[in-house]
Amino acid sequence: xxxxxxxxxxxxxxxxxxEQIEFEKILSVLRSSYEKYGFxxxxxxxxxxAEVLFAKAGGETEKQVYRFKKGDTDLAMRFDLTVxxxxxxxxxxxxxxxxxxxxxxxxxxxxxxxxxGRYREFYQADIDIIGDEELSILHDAExxxxxxxxxxxxxxxxxxxxxxxxxxxxxxxxxxxxADKVEDILRVIDKLEKIGTQxxxxxxxxxxxxxxxxxxxxxxxxxxxxxxxxxxxxxQFAGKSELFDKGLEELKTLVESVAAMGMSEENYMLDFSIxxxxxxxxxxxxxxxxxxxxxxxxxxxxxxxxxLAEFYTDRKLPGVGISIGVTRLFxxxxxxxxxxxxxxxxxxxxxxxxxxxxxYCIKAMSALRSSGVKVQTYYEDKKFxxxxxxxxxxxxxxxxxxxxxxIAKDMVALKNFETGEQKVCTVEEAAxxxxx
Amino acid sequence: xxxxxxxxxxxxxxxxxxEQIEFEKILSVLRSSYEKYGFxxxxxxxxxxAEVLFAKAGGETEKQVYRFKKGDTDLAMRFDLTVxxxxxxxxxxxxxxxxxxxxxxxxxxxxxxxxxGRYREFYQADIDIIGDEELSILHDAExxxxxxxxxxxxxxxxxxxxxxxxxxxxxxxxxxxxADKVEDILRVIDKLEKIGTQxxxxxxxxxxxxxxxxxxxxxxxxxxxxxxxxxxxxxQFAGKSELFDKGLEELKTLVESVAAMGMSEENYMLDFSIxxxxxxxxxxxxxxxxxxxxxxxxxxxxxxxxxLAEFYTDRKLPGVGISIGVTRLFxxxxxxxxxxxxxxxxxxxxxxxxxxxxxYCIKAMSALRSSGVKVQTYYEDKKFxxxxxxxxxxxxxxxxxxxxxxIAKDMVALKNFETGEQKVCTVEEAAxxxxx
Numbered sequence: 082x083x084x085x086x087x088x089x090x091x092x093x094x095x096x097x098x099x100e101q102i103e104f105e106k107i108l109s110v111l112r113s114s115y116e117k118y119g120f121x122x123x124x125x126x127x128x129x130x131a132e133v134l135f136a137k138a139g140g141e142t143e144k145q146v147y148r149f150k151k152g153d154t155d156l157a158m159r160f161d162l163t164v165x166x167x168x169x170x171x172x173x174x175x176x177x178x179x180x181x182x183x184x185x186x187x188x189x190x191x192x193x194x195x196x197x198g199r200y201r202e203f204y205q206a207d208i209d210i211i212g213d214e215e216l217s218i219l220h221d222a223e224x225x226x227x228x229x230x231x232x233x234x235x236x237x238x239x240x241x242x243x244x245x246x247x248x249x250x251x252x253x254x255x256x257x258x259x260a261d262k263v264e265d266i267l268r269v270i271d272k273l274e275k276i277g278t279q280x281x282x283x284x285x286x287x288x289x290x291x292x293x294x295x296x297x298x299x300x301x302x303x304x305x306x307x308x309x310x311x312x313x314x315x316x317q318f319a320g321k322s323e324l325f326d327k328g329l330e331e332l333k334t335l336v337e338s339v340a341a342m343g344m345s346e347e348n349y350m351l352d353f354s355i356x357x358x359x360x361x362x363x364x365x366x367x368x369x370x371x372x373x374x375x376x377x378x379x380x381x382x383x384x385x386x387x388x389l390a391e392f393y394t395d396r397k398l399p400g401v402g403i404s405i406g407v408t409r410l411f412x413x414x415x416x417x418x419x420x421x422x423x424x425x426x427x428x429x430x431x432x433x434x435x436x437x438x439x440x441y442c443i444k445a446m447s448a449l450r451s452s453g454v455k456v457q458t459y460y461e462d463k464k465f466x467x468x469x470x471x472x473x474x475x476x477x478x479x480x481x482x483x484x485x486x487x488i489a490k491d492m493v494a495l496k497n498f499e500t501g502e503q504k505v506c507t508v509e510e511a512a513x514x515x516x517x
Numbered sequence: 518x519x520x521x522x523x524x525x526x527x528x529x530x531x532x533x534x535x536e537q538i539e540f541e542k543i544l545s546v547l548r549s550s551y552e553k554y555g556f557x558x559x560x561x562x563x564x565x566x567a568e569v570l571f572a573k574a575g576g577e578t579e580k581q582v583y584r585f586k587k588g589d590t591d592l593a594m595r596f597d598l599t600v601x602x603x604x605x606x607x608x609x610x611x612x613x614x615x616x617x618x619x620x621x622x623x624x625x626x627x628x629x630x631x632x633x634g635r636y637r638e639f640y641q642a643d644i645d646i647i648g649d650e651e652l653s654i655l656h657d658a659e660x661x662x663x664x665x666x667x668x669x670x671x672x673x674x675x676x677x678x679x680x681x682x683x684x685x686x687x688x689x690x691x692x693x694x695x696a697d698k699v700e701d702i703l704r705v706i707d708k709l710e711k712i713g714t715q716x717x718x719x720x721x722x723x724x725x726x727x728x729x730x731x732x733x734x735x736x737x738x739x740x741x742x743x744x745x746x747x748x749x750x751x752x753q754f755a756g757k758s759e760l761f762d763k764g765l766e767e768l769k770t771l772v773e774s775v776a777a778m779g780m781s782e783e784n785y786m787l788d789f790s791i792x793x794x795x796x797x798x799x800x801x802x803x804x805x806x807x808x809x810x811x812x813x814x815x816x817x818x819x820x821x822x823x824x825l826a827e828f829y830t831d832r833k834l835p836g837v838g839i840s841i842g843v844t845r846l847f848x849x850x851x852x853x854x855x856x857x858x859x860x861x862x863x864x865x866x867x868x869x870x871x872x873x874x875x876x877y878c879i880k881a882m883s884a885l886r887s888s889g890v891k892v893q894t895y896y897e898d899k900k901f902x903x904x905x906x907x908x909x910x911x912x913x914x915x916x917x918x919x920x921x922x923x924i925a926k927d928m929v930a931l932k933n934f935e936t937g938e939q940k941v942c943t944v945e946e947a948a949x950x951x952x953x
Contacts, residue, residue, distance in 0.1 A: 082827060082828070084828065084829055084830065084831070085568060085569060085572035085828055085829055086569075086829070087569060087603075087604045087605075087607040087608040087826075087829040087830070088566065088569060088604075088608065089561075089562060089565070089604070089608065090562060090564060090565065090566055090590075090592075093562040093564065094562075095560070095561055095562060095605065096559070096560065097609060097612050098557035098558075098559060098613070098617075098619065099557075101557065101558045101559050101560055102557065102558060104560070105558050116863070116891055117886055117889075117891050118886070118891075118893065119863050119864040119891060119892065119893030120863060121534035121535075121537065121538065121863045122534075122537045122538060122541050123532070123534060123537050124531070124532065124537055124540070125525075125531055126525060126526060126529040126530075126531060126638050127563060127624060127626075127638065128526060128529065128583070128594075128626070128637075128638060129525070129526065130524065130526055132521060133521060133522075133523060133524060136521035147564070147585070147587055147592075149583070149585030149586075150585075151583055151628050152628075154526075156526075156583075167523075168523045168524075168525070169523075169531070171523040172523040172524065172525065173533060176533050177534070178907055178910045178911055180896075180897065181534075182863070182893070183534065188563060190563075190564070192587050192588075201564075202562050202563065202564060212897070215897070216897075217896035217897050217898065219875060219879075219894070219896040220896055222879070223893075226883070230886075337876065338875070338876070338879055341875075341876040341879035341880050341883070342879055342883050343880070343883045390523075391518060392518070392520065392521055393520055393521055393522070393523040394520065394523070395520070427552070427555050427556060427557045427618070428555040439655060439774070439777075440773065440774070440777040443655075443658070443774055443777035443778055444777050444779070447662070447777070447778050447779045450553055450554070450666075453553075454553075455552055455553050455554075455555060456555065457554065457555030457618070457659075458655075460616075460653035460655040460656055461616065461648070461651070461652075461653050462653065471614055474614045475614055
């Protein structure tokens with residue numbers, strides 16, 4: 082028979098089994114953190130009507146999307162989880178209770194030119210809190226708490242959640258007579274860390290911002306000190322712009338509530354240079370960097386917006402949310418040697434039968450499973466060495482050898498595969514040791 | 518702004534939040550059962566090269582597939598999880614340890630004409646055990662044990678796993694001089710329950726099977742009695758066909774091992790009429806019916822095959838596996854009122870602040886979360902009645918009311934929302950009661 086060469090498309094992550102176990106652990110941490118904070122799971126289709134999906138999008142995004150026709154239907158694969166959320170909330174408005182808190186973890190698709198670290202299919206894990214007409218600023222403080230919960234549960238403790246407020250920045254530009262250029266300036270400021278002050282001044286110049294004003298902006302976004310010191314420094318600009326004052330007030334409430342959440346000051350800071358390029362955001366914005374790996378960039382970003390679903394409904398639906406690029410996070414963590422794939426076994430114990438009485442082995446296995454032990458039996462008729470080789474390759478912590486001697490005593494031989502220690506005991510004892 | 522009407526494509530399931538919680542519970546049961554039995558998770562892309570995906574497919578399947586070009590690349594969305602598994606095993610052969618046990622839960626796509634109960638996007642949950650060149654028949658006994666574990670954990674106790682062996686059937690047709698028509702006859706027998714004996718005789722007639730022989734076949738596939746009685750009845754045909762004898766031997770081993778697994782006879786039976794239409798299967802075959810709802814048909818089917826990946830590799834990779842159509846299972850269970858969506862809350866407790874001291878509420882919430890309680894605070898500035906109405910709508914079991922009186926005593930008021938009982942206690946006590 083002629084064979085087709087098996088291959089996986091470029092830009093599509095497909096992990097080996099031991100790697101997948103670690104990836105699933107991340108998904109599991111995300112699910113349990115999101116649920117602890119009261120978010121409903123939702124699951125929207127990967128395919129949507131192109132008309133619905135492109136209600137808002139345009140330009141660069143649209144070019145990247147996998148869009149095609151099936152019969153007369155114009156279809157597209159989702160490129161994020163935000164547009165499907167907007168559709169979902171607009172569609173099910175009457176069935177939902179607001180504030181509506183949802184999480185969604187799923188694959189999204191972008192047919193970009195493939196490059197290192199860029200995927201065409203990747204997991205996003207989004208949470209959003211949506212209000213009906215209004216949404217208390219206090220919700221904004223939940224977001225850093227959730228980020229911290231997730232990262233701590235993943236075993237990442239050195240991280241910094243950087244927070245800012247778009248109203249504060251916009252207001253500051255207003256004060257400096259730049260009200261008509263706010264969006265453009267924000268996009269330049271967003272690049273500060275990447276391109277440096279010199280280029281930012283140059284790009285601001287192209288926008289018609291003179292050098293002196295550019296310096297005022299750079300001084301403001303570069304304000305240093307403790308959280309309290311930064312707020313005091315910002316205070317000196319108060320009273321000149323309603324927008325600025327509102328932003329400052331929101332930031333103060335945010336900081337106070339985050340402290341009440343019990344978060345360590347080590348893990349969050351105000352950073353007036355955080356802008357988030359997207360027009361979408363209108364209040365609090367977040368970025369999260371892993372301290373030991375600033376080169377990862379932000380692993381978790383988001384913010385507050387005024388209007389989730391304006392392309393589908395007249396209702397004003399403000400919200401606050403974040404997105405974690407799980408596939409990218411996994412990839413960068415893997416590159417730093419964060420995971421130990423050698424400690425990854427699908428089971429806790431492997432039963433190795435050295436007897437013809439296979440039913441005894443099956444019964445022992447069933448009893449272990451009932452006790453909650455992840456276990457399987459090596460059923461193949463191979464030499465002992467080959468069986469042990471399999472146990473070694475899948476990195477199983479315990480091997481249970483069952484021969485006629487053990488059966489005669491109604492026992493099993495439990496071998497700790499790391500220490501080599503072996504002990505003849507009952508199945509119940511074995512379960513206890515394995516689960517200890 | 519002109520609005521786009523929000524809608525979800527026909528044939529694409531999108532659940533309301535409370536329904537989604539129940540759906541996620543099913544996924545969670547599947548994952549934990551599969552893992553208990555030693556299966557590795559794997560995750561393959563939704564999109565594959567059309568050449569790779571269609572290495573085997575053809576005819577009806579190919580017509581249903583979502584296939585399209587992006588630039589010069591001919592792409593297709595996966596229509597099952599078996600072809601991606603074959604690709605995965607052929608591609609990663611050198612990195613895998615055999616027997617290789619994997620589970621995959623994911624969405625698959627079939628652009629069929631939409632009809633009741635048929636989805637264009639739906640979840641499959643597959644497990645397969647793959648051998649290298651050979652695979653012990655003992656693995657076949659794990660399959661019914663896993664099915665039973667899953668259904669019991671879902672709260673479905675009245676079910677029957679019906680098992681047969683394609684070699685036994687094929688051998689029986691050989692004995693009756695029908696060796697050249699085995700596949701065709703199997704496809705007719707597969708329809709027995711649906712179309713009845715009369716139509717089966719007619720269809721067999723079209724295949725050139727005379728009425729007397731058709732009756733012999735019907736008598737055989739209709740053999741009744743206990744498992745032991747059925748095996749004894751089959752025994753009388755032994756010695757006439759190697760294939761039949763091999764099938765009978767495999768069935769005996771299967772039945773013996775299934776009994777050793779401790780499975781209740783209530784939950785499995787031999788049924789010589791189970792054929793599974795697909796050419797693919799070569800040994801054990803399984804179907805699972807829910808006793809109270811035979812109209813669901815089989816909710817979990819599968820079997821043994823000789824060659825997983827013959828379109829990609831010369832290596833012989835025999836396996837045994839099953840597939841659960843999760844979306845369909847959810848839909849039929851929902852229709853029978855199996856789920857109580859009114860008992861579905863995203864949280865265990867809602868904090869209702871009746872004070873301006875919101876930080877006290879946040880601190881109480883953080884303490885509860887640290888204790889493992891799923892909790893959120895109702896932050897919106899609304900009347901008490903409105904807050905309670907929200908609690909009622911999301912069906913939360915406990916409400917924690919915090920007013921200045923409680924704060925003065927460093928306490929909270931815990932209200933059981935079902936019984937109406939209310940108690941002033943510390944946050945620690947509240948956590949204990951909620952988690953009890």
